[in-house]
Amino acid sequence: MRATDWCLSSAGAALVLATSSDEHHPAENMADGSSETFWTTTGMFPQEFIIGFPKCVKISKVTIQCYLVRTLRIERSVSKDPVGFEQCIEKDLQHTEGQLQMEEFPLPDFQATYLRFIIKSAFDHFVSVYRVMAEGTPENT
Numbered sequence: 001m002r003a004t005d006w007c008l009s010s011a012g013a014a015l016v017l018a019t020s021s022d023e024h025h026p027a028e029n030m031a032d033g034s035s036e037t038f039w040t041t042t043g044m045f046p047q048e049f050i051i052g053f054p055k056c057v058k059i060s061k062v063t064i065q066c067y068l069v070r071t072l073r074i075e076r077s078v079s080k081d082p083v084g085f086e087q088c089i090e091k092d093l094q095h096t097e098g099q100l101q102m103e104e105f106p107l108p109d110f111q112a113t114y115l116r117f118i119i120k121s122a123f124d125h126f127v128s129v130y131r132v133m134a135e136g137t138p139e140n141t
Contacts, residue, residue, distance in 0.1 A: 007115075007131075008033050009032060015027045015051060015052075016052045017050040020042040022040050047119045053114070056138075059115075059134050061107060061133075062104075062107060062132070065100055066129045066130060067127060067130070068127045069119050070123050072117065073118040075087050088105075109136075111139055112134075115132075117129075
């Protein structure tokens with residue numbers, strides 16, 4: 001079975017929560033599949049967003065395309081509601097002056113109904129997230 005990007009709104013993903021709101025750069029931009037649009041934070045850290053999947057999925061890799069993110073934590077939940085998160089990974093990202101950061105996190109196949117991304121710190125007062133991708137297959141339930 002071919003892997004699907006479950007973070008796309010066209011795959012049924014929903015942005016359940018975002019701690020910053022900007023009418024010109026809304027959180028939904030992270031799920032539109034375009035590297036031309038983005039979500040921006042409004043300063044102060046940590047910042048976070050939660051993406052919900054239409055069903056429980058088995059994730060094999062998570063990728064984030066962002067700018068000025070210093071420390072990122074990714075957590076998952078298998079609950080029907082966005083609660084009971086457990087940490088999957090936390091990493092300090094490389095600063096790439098004038099270029100987008102593209103960070104891949106190969107993960108052992110694990111189930112998730114929600115992913116929470118926590119931006120713990122940044123290289124500046126604001127960060128932007130262009131795309132989030134979670135490759136995987138539907139869980140046989």
